[in-house]
Amino acid sequence: MLTIIDYNAGNLTSVRLAFEALGAEAKVVSDAAGVAAADRLVFPGVGAAAxxxxxxxxAGLDTAIRAAIAAGVPFLGICLGTQILFERSDEDGGTETLGILPGTVRRLAPTGPRAKIPHMGWNQAIIRKKHPVLDSIRDGSDFYFVHSYYVAPANGADILCETEYAGQTFTSAVARGNVVATQFHAEKSGRTGLRLLENFLRWDGKEPEQC
Amino acid sequence: MLTFRIIPCLDVRNRRVTKGVKFQNNIDLGDPVEMAARYYEDGCDELVVYDITASAERRPIDIGIVRDVASVVRIPFAVGGGISSLDDMRRVLLAGAEKVSVNSLAISNPQVIADGAKAFGSQCIVLGMDPVRTPDLEKFPSGYEITARGFRVRTGLDAVEWAKRAADLGAGEIVVNSVDADGTRAGFDLEITRKIADAVGVPVIASGGAGKPEHLDAAWRDGHADAAIVAGMIHTGEWTVSGIKAAMRGVPLRRT
Structure with missing residues (x-):
């Protein structure tokens, strides 16, 4: 069963509703035991890293999440959940985060007259590698974003999608092993987003060989 | 490239969508949940739902509508009207809305913007404002004064000053709804839209006056807006969201 991790970081309603719209039973857990028992995990989040x-x-969820990822459970990070998977964030004067993926989280530095923060609205995901969660999703599809920080993976091979905003190109999704994590909100990205979530539900957690 | 958002606005009164000119002569246009689903399927980028009689009737917002809209659309939507406390905001967000819109409440108690942003994040707090053109440039340097309570009350606030203050307090987005243009379908008030869009670092949504796709082109190009609200032009069936997008020129749009 699909398990959504609740750690009091933002509103989970739209994530739950999107999976329910796909016919998936979604269980929301806020304790380590619930994460340990899961066979498919979603790690959402909106708000500040610290x-x-x-x-x-x-709640002991940091340890439980590390263990679940090490055990190969298919894992989807969304927005703040994605950022927290990295080593550290510049947010809140510098915050140590989970360190499951190599790299850091930095503040967007858009330029030009329309350079507003947060980056809010629909923008295109340029696909950088093949992956089962992107099955049937057209390169350049629009997804819904709302964020002020972005992930900068240390390992370029982890980059799944990139997005351009006001003169800056940033990583908008990463994939490594059984982890897929997006900066955008697939749960609020219309039919394209639903397709990604449906792909995630079907995914066995194995990354395909890249050619 | 970040795209320009087209946002249908549903003014709900007694569970029906209504549309009036300058808050008068409201006519029945349909069921809000059915309309939200239709606009979503047709490619709108976001929605806004106002419970327009909640404040006047001194009752909390109709949470059933929020829940029902959340169950049929998979895009962000904002909810306004009848929000009078952080608890009201929380109920709306937990029912599935992405954002709450405050207007008169924020004028009488600006701290609610800061409190809402702290509790839920700036991205959840939309400031709605209803500026009206005024010749008194001494008192209102922008040439626009903020009105409240459905245009009925003059507040003495300069529109650009109020927008800057709201953004500083933590509003994540500002809807500029021109009293002069509202319901006319003769185009947005580009002057006040641009003045505010250029003055604040948060996204600005043009509102009031959309009648043709060219008006939305102008909102982006000349109004410097990040998004635009449409109502009458689609509610009457004269235009569809996909038809508007197909007719727009020179504006980055989300294609579905």
Whole structure:
């Protein structure tokens, strides 16, 4: 069964509703045992990194998430959940995060007259490698974004999608082993987003060989 | 490239969508949930739902509508009207809305913007404002004064000053709804839209006056807006969201 991790970082309603619209039974858990029992995990989140890390540690969820990922459970990060998977974030004066993926999280630095922060709205995901969660998704499809920070993976091979915003190209999705993580909100990205979530539900957690 | 958003607005009164000119002469246009689903299927980028009688009737927002809309659309939507506390905001967000819109409440109690942004994040807090053109440039340097309570009350606030203050307090987005243009379908008030879009670092949504696709082109090009609200032009069936997008020129749009 699909398990959504609740660590008091934003609103999970739209994530749950999107999976329910696909006919999936979604269970929301907020304790380490719930994460340990899961066979498919979604790690959403909106808000600030430091408060989110405090919540995770207090509930022992940091350890449980590391264990689940090490065990090969198909894992989907969304927005703040994606950022927290990396080593550290510049947010809140510098925050140590989970360190499951190599790289850091930095503040967007858009330029030009329309350079607003947060980056909010629909923007295109340029696909950088093949992956089962992107099955039937056209290169350049629009997804819904709302964020002020972005992930900068240390390992270029982890980059799944990139997106351009006001003169800056940033990583908008990553994939490594059984982890897929997006900066955009597939749960609010219309039919294209539903397709990605449906692909995730079917995915066995194995990354295909790249050619 | 970030695309320009087209946002249908549903003014709900007694569970029906209505449309009036300058908040008067409201006529029945249909069921809000059915209309939300139709616009979503047709490619709108976001929605806004206002419970327009909640404040006047001193009752909380109709949460059933929020829940029903959330069950049929998979895009962000904002909800306004009848929000009077952080608890109201929380109920709306937990029912599936992405954003809450505050207007008169924020004028009487600006701190609610900061409190909402702290509790839920700036991206959840939309400031709606209803500026009206004024010749009194001494008191209102932007040439526009903010009105409240459905245009009925003059607030003494300069529109650009209020927008900057709201953004500083934590509003994540500002809807500029021109009193002069509202319901006319003669085009947005590009002057105040641009003044505010250029003055604040958060996205600005043009509102009031959309009648043709060219008006949306102008909102982006000359109004410097990030998004535009459409209502009458699609509610009457004269235009569809996909038809508007097909007719727009020179504006980056989401293709579905």
């Amino acid at each position: 408060a989110a890390m405090d919540n995770l540690r207090r």
